[in-house]
Amino acid sequence: MDLSEYHINEEDKMKLLQEKVLADGIAINENILKVDSFINHQVEPELMKLIGEDFAEHFKDKGITKVATIESSGIAPALMTAAALQVPLLVLKKSPSKVLNENMYQTIVTSYTKGTSYELTLAGHLISEEDHVLIIDDFLANGEAATGAIRLIRKAHATIAGIGILIEKSFQPGRAKLEEQGFYVYSQVRIKKMDKGVIELIP
């Protein structure tokens, strides 16, 4: 898909990623969607810029002071969101570095789908209770990663200003779990259901 064929205005930005997922996303089965040609493995900078501008437009009145994401697939869209909002980006690290070791917030995230756990860390000197944080992530399925990020940011007594997701698997319980806790979730693409070769979006 050539982005130059699009006349990009605010409404179109929201739809751009939807059309990209339908054109270039590959549903392997009812749970696995490959987006490695434009989000995860190969990244299209112009698409990320438009995604970032859409998130920035959507959350511009929330007083955001920082954008946060979990390494590593969320970094590209989160960086472009932070650039559009003109605030810093916090990268929540999946394992503690030897260099970062004092005054660290830490939490364990367990992915039941993948059967794996990892430690998520955030250096205390990079966040304060004054911060209003927008969490950006590439996928929302069961909400384990987002919930871990929330837990970590709350340890610093900062405010979660919202959660921005590129692709939500709406047939899984992530959104409901986050909304039950009172968080606002904005997903650019919501997948109603999918299966080998078929992707159906919530319009």
Added chain:
Amino acid sequence: MDLSEYHINEEDKMKLLQEKVLADGIAINENILKVDSFINHQVEPELMKLIGEDFAEHFKDKGITKVATIESSGIAPALMTAAALQVPLLVLKKSPSKVLNENMYQTIVTSYTKGTSYELTLAGHLISEEDHVLIIDDFLANGEAATGAIRLIRKAHATIAGIGILIEKSFQPGRAKLEEQGFYVYSQVRIKKMDKGVIELIP
């Protein structure tokens, strides 16, 4: 450091990261430099944009078709470099995903400093022998990561157009190893030596 105090022209972009490292980098000892407040853990989008523009300016005549980096600290500057060059970014993954499994290039990278190994992977359908690839990474020390990236990209018979580094520890052998193999290395910051509280750059 407030970026707005800078009058940014081409010469200044090169110096910006140098001044940032001197102002906000923290040398822990003669080997460890903390840059987590502006590169690794908290990322300043405006700084990354200027870093990307400087790499793009430097490599603009090399016919670059793709930028590549190793997840995850290199993603932010590499994305901004790819954006400035208007080419896609390839993120070399540190472990094979369950989703990406056919037609994969793989290589093992061993970090002797850290005493760890990881598998670096690149999906074959994202690269071809026509590609001219600019490798961007945050640090160059012993050159193990860059050498791994080169090995992987060469498996696809693509051309290495150059290597762009944010911070080079010039007292370690990485640059020499890469130059011996015939690669051109451009580092925005070159550290001559450092120790607790002291950082000395190569001007």
